Amino acid sequence: MQGIYEFVRGPLLWLTFIVFIGGSLYKLIPMYYLLKKKEAFVLSYMSLKYSLRSILHWIIPFASANMRQRPIMTVMSFGFHICLLVTPVFLLSHIVLWDESWNLSWWALPDWIADIMTLVVIGACVFFAFRRQILPEVKYVTSVADYAILAVTAAPFITGFLAYHQWIEYRTMLILHILSGEIMLMAIPFTRLVHMFYFWLTRAYMGSEFGGVRHARDW
Amino acid sequence: MAVPATKLKEKKEIIDVGLEEGAARLTYERIEQVINRVITAEMAARMKVYVDTCIHCGLCSTACHYYLSHGTPEWAPVGKVKQTMWEILEKKGKVSPEFIKRASIIASTECNVCRRCSMYCPYGIDIAYIMATVRRICHLLGVTPQYIQDTAHSHSATMNQMWVKEDEWIDTLQWQEGEAQADMPSLRIALDKEGADIMYSVIGPEPKFRAQLIYQAAILMTAAGVDWTMPASPGWDNSDMCMFTGDFEMMGRVKRTHFETAAKLRVKKIVMGECGHAFRSVYDVGNRWLGWKMPPIPVIHATQFYYELLKEGKIKIARKLKEPVTLHDPCNIVRGRGLHEMMRYLVNATCENFVEMYPNREQNHCCCAGGGVINCGPPWKTKRVESNSIKAEQLAATGVHICIAPCHNCHGGLEDIINTYKLNMHTMFFIDVLMKTMEIPDSLKA
Numbered sequence: 002m003q004g005i006y007e008f009v010r011g012p013l014l015w016l017t018f019i020v021f022i023g024g025s026l027y028k029l030i031p032m033y034y035l036l037k038k039k040e041a042f043v044l045s046y047m048s049l050k051y052s053l054r055s056i057l058h059w060i061i062p063f064a065s066a067n068m069r070q071r072p073i074m075t076v077m078s079f080g081f082h083i084c085l086l087v088t089p090v091f092l093l094s095h096i097v098l099w100d101e102s103w104n105l106s107w108w109a110l111p112d113w114i115a116d117i118m119t120l121v122v123i124g125a126c127v128f129f130a131f132r133r134q135i136l137p138e139v140k141y142v143t144s145v146a147d148y149a150i151l152a153v154t155a156a157p158f159i160t161g162f163l164a165y166h167q168w169i170e171y172r173t174m175l176i177l178h179i180l181s182g183e184i185m186l187m188a189i190p191f192t193r194l195v196h197m198f199y200f201w202l203t204r205a206y207m208g209s210e211f212g213g214v215r216h217a218r219d220w
Numbered sequence: 221m222a223v224p225a226t227k228l229k230e231k232k233e234i235i236d237v238g239l240e241e242g243a244a245r246l247t248y249e250r251i252e253q254v255i256n257r258v259i260t261a262e263m264a265a266r267m268k269v270y271v272d273t274c275i276h277c278g279l280c281s282t283a284c285h286y287y288l289s290h291g292t293p294e295w296a297p298v299g300k301v302k303q304t305m306w307e308i309l310e311k312k313g314k315v316s317p318e319f320i321k322r323a324s325i326i327a328s329t330e331c332n333v334c335r336r337c338s339m340y341c342p343y344g345i346d347i348a349y350i351m352a353t354v355r356r357i358c359h360l361l362g363v364t365p366q367y368i369q370d371t372a373h374s375h376s377a378t379m380n381q382m383w384v385k386e387d388e389w390i391d392t393l394q395w396q397e398g399e400a401q402a403d404m405p406s407l408r409i410a411l412d413k414e415g416a417d418i419m420y421s422v423i424g425p426e427p428k429f430r431a432q433l434i435y436q437a438a439i440l441m442t443a444a445g446v447d448w449t450m451p452a453s454p455g456w457d458n459s460d461m462c463m464f465t466g467d468f469e470m471m472g473r474v475k476r477t478h479f480e481t482a483a484k485l486r487v488k489k490i491v492m493g494e495c496g497h498a499f500r501s502v503y504d505v506g507n508r509w510l511g512w513k514m515p516p517i518p519v520i521h522a523t524q525f526y527y528e529l530l531k532e533g534k535i536k537i538a539r540k541l542k543e544p545v546t547l548h549d550p551c552n553i554v555r556g557r558g559l560h561e562m563m564r565y566l567v568n569a570t571c572e573n574f575v576e577m578y579p580n581r582e583q584n585h586c587c588c589a590g591g592g593v594i595n596c597g598p599p600w601k602t603k604r605v606e607s608n609s610i611k612a613e614q615l616a617a618t619g620v621h622i623c624i625a626p627c628h629n630c631h632g633g634l635e636d637i638i639n640t641y642k643l644n645m646h647t648m649f650f651i652d653v654l655m656k657t658m659e660i661p662d663s664l665k666a
């Protein structure tokens with residue numbers, strides 16, 4: 002047990018960072034060169050002003066027409082994304098680890114808030130899964146991979162929650178928690194989770210086209 | 221000749237000879253070869269990013285009038301991508317002739333490339349571009365609906381959409397000049413006048429079917445005292461079916477001829493008639509294919525031109541239209557050029573009673589004719605009209621009898637909807653409204 006724990010906390014963690022960062026660069030850099038070579042015009046239409054205008058409209062809840070038409074989905078997806086990004090970074094037990102390893106520490110969320118935020122992430126994943134089942138237009142374009150991504154995303158939060166509350170054997174849960182977190186990070190560059198990076202780029206391009214060329218709004 | 225609706229309903233499948241015969245000529249090798257060429261040479265990075273980014277959330281569905289009218293998933297924007305591009309990429313081009321035929325039907329008759337869905341996708345994925353790429357593949361494979369292919373051929377043979385010969389064109393202009401001189405004796409349609417301020421260009425169907433629009437433009441130009449000309453040689457047509465079939469090489473030739481004609485005449489700018497798709501082609505798509513970031517000679521759509529004339533006081537409104545009117549926002553000059561506020565200025569300046577449609581401006585629903593869909597001809601008409609019941613509801617909700625629509629395709633599409641759903645409305649161009657409301661200086665009158 003101790004051996005597995007040492008492994009996921011040590012070498013595997015390093016491997017995760019290497020795969021995550023290396024994979025992301027591997028995704029982004031060749032894409033940039035391909036774009037420059039074959040579709041250079043895309044770059045020439047990029048406009049900082051309109052990119053930011055568009056991104057801003059799409060990261061503010063209810064700022065776009067589509068978001069207003071689907072209030073439940075909007076609340077769910079904003080809740081999900083905010084909690085997904087904020088919770089791991091500001092979780093006290095994570096900060097303790099950073100502190101122990103690199104002497105880095107910052108402000109932490111009170112545990113009970115972090116707990117609720119974890120439940121928000123898990124709940125949203127369940128909601129998204131049901132949505133895939135229930136709405137015909139979503140079901141039609143859903144594949145196994147889409148559920149797998151939801152599972153990969155929810156797993157670190159489920160295991161983290163269970164580990165924190167120690168409902169199931171703590172050590173095992175902790176190992177599973179670390180492992181699932183590592184799997185998620187490694188999956189980002191190689192699955193649809195890559196939208197974490199591409200969101201900013203595709204949005205910026207559409208924003209630039211709509212704003213700079215077509216003089217219209219894109220939300 | 222329209223095919224009666226009942227007859228079409230009985231038929232399970234719409235037969236289009238362009239698709240049938242095109243697909244019959246295909247082999248698996250040819251399909252794979254063409255697709256791989258397009259994938260590697262033309263759509264390299266953007267398509268990959270779009271396909272990788274799409275999280276299959278279906279949020280784009282309610283953007284699309286096809287989906288809103290039918291309510292089943294295969295009409296949603298992402299549903300159309302699933303049935304076409306995903307499969308093409310996944311199978312790396314190893315798809316059947318039957319698949320290509322179906323892909324051509326989806327891309328050419330089930331999407332108006334109206335770009336509303338990219339305002340609904342959180343990532344701004346350009347589904348119109350994906351559908352246009354599917355058409356491009358189908359074009360290179362020779363599987364395109366017959367009617368639109370026919371007009372594309374006309375472009376390549378005559379540089380205009382309607383097989384109008386050079387002498388017929390000049391004849392039509394002189395005929396309209398003669399007609400207009402009955403009202404304004406000093407009026408001239410100056411042909412090929414070098415150094416004029418403005419070159420006025422129109423779409424092929426204007427001389428062919430709607431010559432009175434040329435007459436009206438001549439009256440407007442004269443009343444406003446504009447220094448203008450129309451070309452006497454090919455290049456006068458600004459329309460573009462090749463953009464819609466995916467024949468980009470031909471699109472480039474047609475657009476180059478248009479710009480070169482203007483350059484030869486040394487005009488300051490090109491003013492285009494009231495057509496949306498032609499504007500898209502000259503301003504956005506064709507222009508860029510030729511390698512210009514922005515058009516080499518400024519191009520403005522008629523509505524902007526009218527707006528400027530009114531603002532500068534070159535034309536004055538004598539009496540406003542009393543009947544209530546509504547306004548249809550054509551995708552290609554609204555989502556495509558942001559002219560919606562100028563159009564509202566025009567409506568308010570010329571009409572007493574303006575009733576908005578909802579949703580409007582960039583959010584407006586397409587007429588379902590654009591993007592080449594109406595140009596796929598009679599076989600597809602019933603499907604097109606049935607696929608836009610949402611527009612019928614939108615129009616009916618205004619309760620008015622006049623709909624202003626500054627786009628030729630929109631006119632065609634809206635009239636079909638109005639007739640089918642018995643909406644008791646009629647469509648007008650802005651120039652029709654101006655002819656009824658504008659002040660004609662006494663010195664010009666006959």
Ligand code: SF4
Nearest residue numbers: 284331332334335337
């Ligand atoms: S471009 Fe328009 S017609 Fe085509 S899928 Fe999108 S919303 Fe529908």
Ligand code: SF4
Nearest residue numbers: 274275277278280341
């Ligand atoms: S809204 Fe965008 S990400 Fe969602 S299914 Fe449609 S295209 Fe894909």
Ligand code: SF4
Nearest residue numbers: 496550551587590629
């Ligand atoms: S025909 Fe009109 S409404 Fe339809 S796509 Fe063109 S501009 Fe849009």
